[in-house]
Amino acid sequence: MTSDTVPAETDSTSLAKDAEPVFRVVEDQETRRGIRLERIYWQVLRNIAHATAQRPGALVKSIIDQAPGLTNTTSLLRVYCLKWMIGELEATRRLADPSLVINLIRASPGAAFALGLDKRIVAYNQSFLNFVRARFSYTEQNLTGKDLRLALDVHLADLAQSLKTNGNAPIVVGFVVGVGERRVRGKLNTLLAPVSGQNVVLCYVLL
Template sequence: MSDSATLTMPLRDRPHLPLAPEDFGLEFRVVTRGGTRRGIRLERAFWISLKQMAESRKCTIGMLIDEIAENQLDKKNLTSAIRVACIRALADENLTLRRLASIKTINAILVACPSPAFALASSKKILTFNAPFQQLVKRQLPIGPNDDARQDLRLALDLNVTDIFARLDANGESPVASGFVIGAGDRRYRGQLNAVRAPVVEPELLMAFVFSG
């Protein structure tokens, strides 16, 4: 047994993403649309953002810049309007993704699962679990009427959590099987589970689905 976890929720600091030096470099491009040529100088990061926005809207960068130019308040500062449009688009996309990729979504997936399942953080803390998992614990480790409040419930995996994430990365996110043990006091229960990466960015989570005991 190489990895263990407690059924408590951790507090994690969110790391800051690094910035690539080349993203700050200014690039001058000529954008042509409807016979209108515009010479625009922007940081490379904003050109990348414009390309992604255009691809998602199935249009050209020229069409996108036309739309931004038509709606800008300060007609003399198109580059500023483009930067603001990129930031707003990224903020809107980030908000949408956070709503989809959230602990609430993970909870919904676990609740919909008929088999015992739980979400495990890379810090080896169980963040949430479904009713079948709770029932499994109560059935296999009966500890009296106050079992919900008991603090000595432990879970251990045969595989290290870091190794499971590495295997998921190497195997194209195919589920990784591992044995596990849950225990309380002097009682133990051994079973098998499949682990997959939870669809969230932060914190890094595994979703574990119990399939045998």
């Protein structure tokens, strides 16, 4: 068994604990309510209250007020928690969409491009195209063609790991871009793109 493998009984214990009904009294300025709810739902309600800057009692009251005709309070709270979590998941998926990489690069006012760990240029903007053209009189539209050479001073896999380790704070690295026999050196601000399932490094040229 590897060190990162979680024993099955640990998962079962955690699941059983989360499913354990817990009775709590919640109160706002007007009322006190005694509610029995699974432990995991209390955790979600605390998270929602924190995210929305509310007291738990005020949050529970606002949820109940949204469906005044429903008498099953615990079912209402469970459904609300589930809908909130689904909304959070959808928001995360939108942020992790690969198209975000292109948009982040295009939105940069300076020269910028994105590299996959396979060293493939995933995206670049007009400013980067102008940067290359100005230095090499390069007229081709396709910057990933055989004539263009681009390399960083560090291995991409090592850079990606360093960015993960330091909380994705930008790291300055050197780079070389070349066309034919000519080379130009420079520096980049780098960070990982917020996309799921792949490592893409965003590179912003420092002039």
